[in-house]
Amino acid sequence: MTASHAPTTAEELRGAGLRVTAARVALLETVRDGDHLDAEGVASGVRDRVGHISVQAVYEALHALTAAGLIRRIEPAGSPARFEGRVGDNHHHVVCRSCGVVADVDCAVDEAPCLTASDDHGFSIDEAEVIYWGLCPDCSTARSS
């Protein structure tokens, strides 16, 4: 048994300079346990954990945690924003055109090479948003049968 302990969710919130509330702890845990949930999915997960929370409060907490870098927001075109707990590695996403399911895709070559633009126009770049579109296995099977 090791003596070092992983920070609790509450400690992570505090470490990010955020006020710790039961709803924020529940929200962070919901996003991390979930698979690219949209705000509605997050709200229902938070309600399962702490009871009633207003949609407004969910949006505020999502905004605060995203701004603090604890969660990441992705917004595939034509789909509601999704939230995930995997942050800081600039991974990409593959999105199904038919059912909207989202899956993680690592950078094709090692260390976030997509951050190295062929021409950065003098910007200091910290994120590259790459979304691969296509049909998920379920949807392509449904189409071909």
Ligand SMILES: [Zn+2]
């Ligand atoms: Zn699909």
Ligand SMILES: [Zn+2]
């Ligand atoms: Zn992801």
